Amino acid sequence: MSTIFTHISKIHGLTSPEKIKFGKEMSQVDSLSNAYLRVDNGRIVEIGSGNPTVNENDEIIDLMGKDVLPGFVDSHTHLVFAAPRHEEFSLRIKGASYEEIAEAGGGILNSAAKLRLMSEDELFDHAYERVKSMILHGTTCIEIKSGYGLSVDSELKMLRVVKRLKETFPIVIKATFLGAHAFPKEFKQQPDAYIDLILRDMLPAVIADDLADHIDVFCDRGFFTVEQTERILLQAQKYGLPSKIHGNELGLTGGVQVAVKMQSWSVDHLEHCSEVEFELLKGSFSKDSGNGGYGGTMPVALPGTSYFLGIPYAPTRKMIDFGLPVVLATDFNPGSSPIHSLQNIASLACTQMKMLPEEVFHAITCNAAHSLRLSEELGSLGVGMRADFLVMKTSDSIKTIPYFMGQNQVERVFIEGQEFFA
Ligand code: NIG
Ligand code: FE
Numbered sequence: 001m002s003t004i005f006t007h008i009s010k011i012h013g014l015t016s017p018e019k020i021k022f023g024k025e026m027s028q029v030d031s032l033s034n035a036y037l038r039v040d041n042g043r044i045v046e047i048g049s050g051n052p053t054v055n056e057n058d059e060i061i062d063l064m065g066k067d068v069l070p071g072f073v074d075s076h077t078h079l080v081f082a083a084p085r086h087e088e089f090s091l092r093i094k095g096a097s098y099e100e101i102a103e104a105g106g107g108i109l110n111s112a113a114k115l116r117l118m119s120e121d122e123l124f125d126h127a128y129e130r131v132k133s134m135i136l137h138g139t140t141c142i143e144i145k146s147g148y149g150l151s152v153d154s155e156l157k158m159l160r161v162v163k164r165l166k167e168t169f170p171i172v173i174k175a176t177f178l179g180a181h182a183f184p185k186e187f188k189q190q191p192d193a194y195i196d197l198i199l200r201d202m203l204p205a206v207i208a209d210d211l212a213d214h215i216d217v218f219c220d221r222g223f224f225t226v227e228q229t230e231r232i233l234l235q236a237q238k239y240g241l242p243s244k245i246h247g248n249e250l251g252l253t254g255g256v257q258v259a260v261k262m263q264s265w266s267v268d269h270l271e272h273c274s275e276v277e278f279e280l281l282k283g284s285f286s287k288d289s290g291n292g293g294y295g296g297t298m299p300v301a302l303p304g305t306s307y308f309l310g311i312p313y314a315p316t317r318k319m320i321d322f323g324l325p326v327v328l329a330t331d332f333n334p335g336s337s338p339i340h341s342l343q344n345i346a347s348l349a350c351t352q353m354k355m356l357p358e359e360v361f362h363a364i365t366c367n368a369a370h371s372l373r374l375s376e377e378l379g380s381l382g383v384g385m386r387a388d389f390l391v392m393k394t395s396d397s398i399k400t401i402p403y404f405m406g407q408n409q410v411e412r413v414f415i416e417g418q419e420f421f422a
Contacts, residue, residue, distance in 0.1 A: 001055075001057040001058060001059065002038050002039060002040040002045060002055075002058055002059075003038070003039045003040075003058070003059045003060075003061060003417050004036055004037070004038050004039075004052050004054065004058050004059070004060050004061070005036060005037040005038075005039070005061050005063050005068070005414075006036045006052065006060055006061070006062050006063065007036075007062050007063050007064055007065055008034075008035040008036060008037065008063050008065075008066065008067070008068045009033070009034070009035075009065045009066060009067055009395055010031050010032065010033050010035065010067050010068070010395070011031060011032045011035045011037065011047065011067075011068045011069075011381055012029050012030075012031045012067065012068070012069050012070075012361070012397070012398055013029065013030065013031075013069055013070045013361065013362075013365050013366065013379075013380050013381055014030040014031065014032060014047070014380060014381055014382055015030075015366075015380040015381060015382025015383075015385055016030055016366075016380065019366060019369075019370060019375040019376065019379075019380065020325050020366055020367050020370040020375060021325055021362040021366060021367060022285075022323055022324065022325045023320055023321070023322070023323035023324060023325070024320075024323075025362075026320055026325070026326065026356075026358065026359040026362045026363070026367075027356050027358045027359050028358065029358050029361060029362075029398060032047065032048075032049055033049065034049050034050060035047065035048065035049050035068075036048055036049075036050075036051075036052045037068070037381070037387070037389070038052060039387040039416075039417035042386060042387055042416030042417050042418075043384060043385065043386060043387060043416075043417075044381060044382065044383055044384065044385050044386075044387050045383060046383065047381065047382065047383065063391055065395075066391045066392055066393075066395075066411065067391070067392040067394070067395055067396075067397040068381070068389050068390065068391055068392070069138075069361075069365070069389065069390045069392060069397060069398070070365045070366075070378065070379055070380050070381050070385075070388065070389055070390070071138060071139065071140025071141065071171075071365075071378070071388040071389055071390055071413065071415070072138045072139045072140065072141075072342040072364045072365060072368070072390075073139070073140070073141040073142075073364060073365060073368035073369045073372065073374070073378065073379050074134065074139045074141070074142045074143065074329050074330050074332070074342055074364075074368070075143045075244075075266065075268075075300060075327055075329045075368045075369075075371045075372050076143055076145075076244075076266075076268050076300055076302060076329035076330070076331050077142055077143060077144050077145065077329070077330055077331065077332040077333070077340075078144070078145050078147060078148070078178075078331070078332065078333035078334075079127055079130045079131065079134075079142070079144055079332050079333070079340070080123055080126075080127045080144060080146070080148070080158050080161050080162060081111055081114075081115065081126075081148055081333065081334045082111065082114035082115045082117070082118040082123065082126070082148070083111075083114050083334065084334050084338065085106075085107075085110060085111065085334045085335050088101050088106050088107070088110070088335065091106075092309070092310075098309050098311075098335070098336060099221075099222055099250065102182070102222065103222070105185065107182070107335055108147070108148065108150075108181055108182035108335065109150075109182055109184070109185065110335075111148040111333075111334055111335065112148050112149065112150045112154070112182070112184070114148075115148040115149060115154060115157075115158070116149075116151070116154050120157050120160060120161060123157070123158070123161050124161045124164050124165070127144075127161055127162075127165055128165065128168065130332070130340060131165055131169055131171075131173075132169075132422055133340060134332075134340050134341070135169070135171060135413055135415075135420055136408070136410070136413065136420075136422060137340070137341040137342070137343060137408055137410060138341075138342065138343065138390045138408075138409075138410040138413065139171075139340075139341075139342055140171045140172075140378070140388040140389075140390075140413065140415055141171055141172040141173070141174075141368075141369065141372070141374065141378055141379075141388070142171065142172075142173050142174070143173075143174045143175075143176055143214075143244075143329075143372060144162045144165065144173060144174070144175055144176070145175075145176040145177075145178040145181075145216055146158040146159050146162070146175075146176070146177055146178050146179065146181075146212075147178030147179070147180075147181030147182075147216070147218075148181070149179070150179065150181065150182065150184045151184070152197075152201050152202050152205060155177070155179050155202055155206070156202075156205060156206070156209070156211065159175055159177065159206060159209075159211035159212060160209075160211065162175040162211070163175065163211060170415040170416060170418065170420070171388070171415055172374065172378060172386075172388075174213045174214065174372055174374075175211060175212045175213050175214075176212060176213065176214045176215065176216045176244060177202070177203070177206045177211070177212035177214070177215050177216070177241075178215075178216040178217070178218070179198045179202045179203070179206075180195070180198055180216070180217040180218060180224050180228070180229070180232055181216075181218050181223075182218065182223060183223075191228070192228070195228050195231060195232065198232060199231070199232065199235045203215075203235060203236065203239070207239050207241070212241065213241075213242075214241060214242050214243060214244050214265065215232070215233065215236040215241045215242075215243050215244075216243065216244050216245055216246060217229045217232050217233065217243070217245050217246065218245075218246040219245055219246060219247045219253065219254070219255045219258060219259075220246065220247065220248070220249050220250045220251070220253050220255065220269075221250040221251045221253050222250065226253070226254040226255075226257065226258045229245065229255075229258050229262075230258055230261070230262065233245075233258070233262040233264070234262070237262070242264070242265050242373070243259070243262060243263075243264040243265065244264055244265050244266040244267075244268065244300075244371070245258070245259050245264050245266075245267055245268065246268055246269055247259055247267045247268070247269060247270065248267070248269055248270050248271065248272045248273055248277070249269035249270075249271050249272070249305070249311070250271075250272070250311075251272050252272045252273075252274060252277075253272075255267055255269075255270075256270070256273065256277040256280055256281060256297075257277075257280060259297050260280045260281065260283070260284045260289075260297050263284075263289075263290055263291070263294045263297070264297050265295070265297065265298065265371055265372070265373060266297060266298040266299070266300045266327065266371040267281075267297055267298075267299060267300065268300035268301075268302060268329065268331075269300075269301075269302055269305070269314065269331075270299055270300070270301060270314040270315075271305075271306055271311050271312045271313065271314050272312070273299070273314060273315055273319070275322075278318070278319060278322045278324060281296075281297055281299055281319075281324055282322065282323060282324060284296040284297040285325075295370070295373065296325075298325060298327050298367065298370060298371035299314075299316075299319055299324055299325075299326055299327065300327040300328070300329055300368075300371055301313070301314035301316045301326060301327070301328055301329075301349070301353070301363075302314070302328075302329055302330070302331035302337060303328065303345055303348040303349050303352060303353060304330050304331055304332070304336075304337035304339035304344070304345055304348065305331050305336045305337045306348075306352070307337075307339075307348050307352070308336055308337050308338065308339070309336050313348075313352050313353045314353070315353075316328075316349065316353045316355055316363075317353055317354045317355060320355070320359060325367050325370070326355075326359070326363050326367065327363050327364075327367045327368045327370075327371045328342070328345050328346070328349050328355075328360060328363040328364050328368070329342075329345070329364075329368065330342060330345055341408070342364045343401050343402075343407075343408065343409060343410075344405065344406060345364070346360045346361075346364065346401050346402040347401075347402040347403075347405040347406075349363070349402070350402040351402075357398050357399045357401065357402050357403075358398060360401075360402060361398045361401075365379045365380060366379035366380045367379075386416060387414060387415075387416055387417035388414065388415050388416065389414050390410050390411075390412070390413055390414075391410075391411050391412040391413075391414070392409055392410060392411060393408075393409050393410070393411045394409060397409055
């Protein structure tokens with residue numbers, strides 16, 4: 001028995017042979033009109049136009065002339081946190097910078113202090129509500145980082161919360177170990193001792209309990225140096241843990257260089273990024289970039305952070321014109337981007353970064369899926385893919401998502417062919 005979704009005005013984001021979209025291709029959406037979808041065991045088994053063949057036991061769900069899109073993929077979040085940081089928001093309104101607040105012991109350390117005091121159950125309850133709301137806004141795959149623990153116990157606590165979220169929700173959730181998010185106060189004068197702690201105690205414990213799918217480092221001015229980043233990633237490689245790193249948020253600090261050298265799956269932020277970095281990123285997609293081509297280092301832009309902190313936006317227009325594939329993510333966190341809807345990110349990307357709605361669509365679907373090496377099963381709609389899709393409120397939904405800023409354009413969410421209810 002299968003479920004057939006009928007009377008779809010248009011299915012957008014059909015699976016293409018390459019699975020990801022580079023440069024100009026980002027503005028060309030593969031769509032099918034007057035369509036239907038057949039789903040079996042959570043996977044798409046047929047997509048067609050016109051009237052489907054209906055067998056006796058098939059269930060029919062009439063989508064009444066609406067648009068269908070693949071579920072959105074949020075490849076960069078910090079959604080396990082104890083509390084908002086609106087005191088810092090007010091300080092920044094009065095003129096303090098993100099870096100000044102961090103220097104004074106606020107920022108990530110503020111979140112770490114609060115998280116240490118919160119029980120695992122309470123952290124889970126908060127994170128549960130956030131994930132639920134994100135799904136209702138169309139996000140059907142989420143990457144979640146640790147990094148507000150900064151001690152063995154608290155980092156493991158955060159990652160166990162992510163594990164519970166994975167077990168609780170039907171969507172795909174991936175965990176990233178970000179012990180190298182900031183230096184705890186007691187290590188400020190001896191930073192390498194903190195790297196030792198990460199490598200000697202945290203990483204082996206994370207691996208032993210199978211709590212992470214990737215590793216991340218905040219490689220930037222005032223945080224982790226390129227050398228420290230490389231040391232951490234080299235050790236992670238020994239465990240076979242792929243990396244996705246924070247880089248070039250605060251300056252041209254070598255984040256792209258180390259990411260490409262270490263074959264990271266993505267380098268995220270890139271508010272500072274020049275043609276030197278563009279060339280390196282482009283080269284990472286060539287077949288002779290190591291291991292016969294490792295799939296490249298995807299550039300991930302986080303416009304919510306630029307908006308919220310008042311820092312430059314990543315030059316994604318130039319990146320796309322240069323031929324790069326671009327990803328957009330929320331960076332959902334209490335310090336630099338308290339934005340959890342990729343629809344709002346889409347709007348910022350259009351108005352502030354001059355990306356076209358079609359480019360944004362690929363940046364939050366198939367390209368985002370590739371940055372998690374998941375584009376073989378999600379991020380587009382085709383035979384064999386997971387049946388994770390959205391029924392939209394309006395027609396022309398790709399254009400209306402960024403247009404109606406702050407309004408949820410998603411009417412219904414299906415995960416593995418089953419409707420998701422809050
Ligand atoms: O991606 N830049 C580093 N980490 C987060 C911010 C974390 C925080 O301020 O709590 C980010 O923006
Ligand atoms: Fe981040």
